[in-house]
Each structure stands twice: as structure tokens, then as C-alpha cells.
Amino acid sequence: EAGVVQSPRYKIIEKKQPVAFWCNPISGHNTLYWYRQNLGQGPELLIRYENEEAVDDSQLPKDRFSAERLKGVDSTLKIQPAELGDSAVYLCASSLGGEVYGYTFGSGTRLTVV
Amino acid sequence: GQQLNQSPQSMFIQEGEDVSMNCTSSSIFNTWLWYKQDPGEGPVLLIALYKAGELTSNGRLTAQFGITRKDSFLNISASIPSDVGIYFCAGQDPGTASKLTFGTGTRLQVTL
Numbered sequence: 001e002a003g004v005v006q007s008p009r010y011k012i013i014e015k016k017q018p019v020a021f022w023c024n025p026i027s028g029h030n031t032l033y034w035y036r037q038n039l040g041q042g043p044e045l046l047i048r049y050e051n052e053e054a055v056d057d058s059q060l061p062k063d064r065f066s067a068e069r070l071k072g073v074d075s076t077l078k079i080q081p082a083e084l085g086d087s088a089v090y091l092c093a094s095s096l097g098g099e100v101y102g103y104t105f106g107s108g109t110r111l112t113v114v
Numbered sequence: 115g116q117q118l119n120q121s122p123q124s125m126f127i128q129e130g131e132d133v134s135m136n137c138t139s140s141s142i143f144n145t146w147l148w149y150k151q152d153p154g155e156g157p158v159l160l161i162a163l164y165k166a167g168e169l170t171s172n173g174r175l176t177a178q179f180g181i182t183r184k185d186s187f188l189n190i191s192a193s194i195p196s197d198v199g200i201y202f203c204a205g206q207d208p209g210t211a212s213k214l215t216f217g218t219g220t221r222l223q224v225t226l
Binding site for chain 1: 117154155156159218
């Protein structure tokens with residue numbers, strides 16, 4: 001079974017530029033999460049989807065971050081414009097109905113803003 | 115956002131030694147989880163604890179769910195080189211079934 005697939009693996013951009021990350025969850029997983037992991041820290045939730053509905057986006061900086069999950073499968077996280085402080089690893093995870101044991105993370109996208 | 119407190123922050127041990135790390139929170143959780151993260155990868159679940167006082171093992175790993183529901187402990191026995199990595203605890207928010215709050219991590223280095 002394929003795991004959670006994220007792309008790109010690495011991205012370097014100049015500040016004020018836009019950037020987008022893509023996530024393909026495990027087949028059949030209806031819950032999808034985006035986490036941000038700053039250097040030396042644990043992951044922090046940005047947004048959670050149940051199917052195509054964003055049910056928890058309270059930690060998403062909405063002035064510059066946006067996300068979508070079309071048709072309840074793949075998801076895209078966008079930052080526009082990027083700031084230096086956005087440099088981090090962006091992790092996508094998926095689960096079936098929010099069940100903890102099946103909560104699977106992708107390998108992440110490492111973003112560097114220069 | 116909130117992060118759970120983990121200690122120690124890092125550990126250097128010799129192969130064969132036992133390891134202990136813990137995690138504390140100011141709020142209670144219904145579920146405690148322990149993850150391991152290798153460089154360039156996402157966290158991988160090691161152990162899940164569902165009940166206060168529960169003690170659960172997975173091979174050389176043993177974890178406990180604290181009685182107060184505000185802490186958890188992870189022990190690794192007879193460490194081997196592949197145990198190297200960052201260990202994170204995570205609590206499942208009782209108010210939001212699938213939201214996880216992670217700890218700050220314990221970096222483990224194993225020397226031969």
C-alpha cells in the first residue's frame with residue numbers, strides 16, 4: 001500500500017514569492033491534515049479536512065496561507081507571499097475517520113525562504 | 115501553538131544501554147502516542163496508549179500513560195544503532211478527536 005505522498009520534497013524560494021505543496025493521502029482515508037514543523041520542534045497542526053470540508057483551520061495564518069482539498073482526495077497548501085519565518089517542513093498526514101492508529105505522515109516538504 | 119514538554123532534550127548513550135524519556139502537559143489527554151522521526155522523514159507511530167495507568171510494550175519499547183492523564187513515559191531497552199532519531203510524544207485532544215499536540219522532541223544518539 002502506498003503511503004502518504006508529498007511533493008516537492010524540497011523547495012527554495014525568495015521571500016514574497018508564492019509556493020504550493022501537494023499531498024496525496026492513503027487511498028480511502030477521509031481525514032487529511034497539514035502540519036508545520038519548525039526546526040527543533042514537533043509538528044503543529046495547520047488545518048484538518050474531513051473529506052473536502054476544512055473542519056479545523058484555526059491555526060492557519062489565513063492572511064497568506066490557503067488550502068484546498070478538491071473531491072476529498074488530494075490537497076494543496078499554498079503560501080502567498082512567503083516570508084522568511086515560513087521556512088519549515090510541511091507535513092501532510094491522513095487517517096480513516098480520525099482514528100489514531102492509522103494516522104500516517106508523509107515525508108514532508110522542506111521549505112527554505114531566502 | 116501549544117507544545118508538550120519533553121525531557122531530556124537530547125541523549126547520548128552507548129549501544130546496549132536502556133533509555134528513558136518523558137513528556138508532560140498542562141492539560142489532560144485521552145490518548146498518548148509516541149512517534150519516532152528519522153531525518154528527512156515524517157513521524158512514525160511506535161506506541162499508542164488509550165487509558166490512564168496503561169503500560170504498553172512494542173518489542174524493546176515500553177510506554178506508560180500517566181495516572182493524571184497529563185504525562186507519559188517511554189523506555190527503550192538494550193538500545194541499538196537504529197534507535198537513533200528524534201522521539202516525539204503526542205496527545206490526542208479530547209475536544210477534537212483527531213487533533214494531535216506534539217512534544218518538543220528528544221534526540222537520541224547511540225554510540226557503539
